[in-house]
Amino acid sequence: MRFYEKMGLYQIKRDSNGRRVFNDDDLEWLYFIQQLKAVKMNLKQIKVYGYLKRMGVKTLPQRIDFLYQHQEKLISQQQSLKKIIERMNEKIDKTKKKKTK
Incomplete structure (x- = not known):
């Protein structure tokens, strides 16, 4: 989380002792960052999306387009993965047939 904060992906409020204080929106955004990373969106792209998000409702069309892309x-x-899996299944079937001969 510290890394994301340093990258400018989010700005979390802190209490008087300097501890991070998260609200539901913060947690939702952190979860969304994790989802985007899981689908191989790079941090630069996530940062752009985060910037658009912070700009508010006026950037909704850009954010929607960004996500569609x-x-x-x-x-x-x-x-592509489906085709690879199909080829792999064919190879498995061929290999099984050779094994049974």
Whole structure:
């Protein structure tokens, strides 16, 4: 979390003792960052999205477009993975047949 904070991905309020104080929006954003990283969005892209988010409602169209673009990449990767899995299944089947001979 300290890393994300240093990267400027979020700004968490602190109490009088310097401890981070999280509200529901902060936690939701941190969870979303983790989801974006899990689908291979790089930190630079996440930072851009975070900037747009902080700009408020006026950036909703840009954020939606941003997410659609990344979604398209994910769908393409999913289709590629599906083909790889199909080929792997074929190879497994062929190898099993050789084993039984």
